[in-house]
Amino acid sequence: DVQMTQSPSNLAASPGESVSINCKASKSISKYLAWYQQKPGKANKLLIYSGSTLQSGTPSRFSGSGSGTDFTLTIRNLEPEDFGLYYCQQHNEYPPTFGSGTKLEIK
């Protein structure tokens, strides 16, 4: 199985700042990486798939980059609603595997 290593585990930032979350695959997954947001009491939300394609409804302040084994989720101009947990997931091969998550908190 492809192992996904996500960093950092925790991140604190203020509204208006920009942050980056990294995800590293144990082998090449081409461009096939998804990012999800998880918040208490809400359904998990797909933000980005295929590395950089924004899911319909994802604000343009979110962007994804990378290919092969190294990927980054960048959130520019943080809004209060952006705080929560973020997970990466490879969708290049079976079985799909997730990173361990990054908790984005308000500083």
Add this chain to the structure above:
Amino acid sequence: EVQLVESGGGLVQPGRSMKLSCAASGFTFSDYYMAWVRQAPKKGLEWVASISYEGSSTYYGDSVKGRFTISRDNAKSTLYLQMNSLRSEDTATYYCARHGVKRRPYYYFDYWGQGVMVTVSS
């Protein structure tokens, strides 16, 4: 609006069985692969199983293979997960999720339910 609503969770003893359901609405259920993904308390997400849009093909994670069975009833727009020989390590919130591309097994998930808790304990 796409909605996925899970039900059937609760407390169950080790070694016993439980069946989860996921009622889908707001889209043509029979056009999409569907999946179950779980999350143990304070842990990350783990894909459990997927099923093809017509129900003929099923896929399982190693940790549940041989114990869990995914199925669907397209006439009722409902997804199921039959869980047998439950273990304490199966304790988790179980999410129903839709694969992201119509009639293709692309393994990302564009809609999720809010989840149902399953606790395996004596």
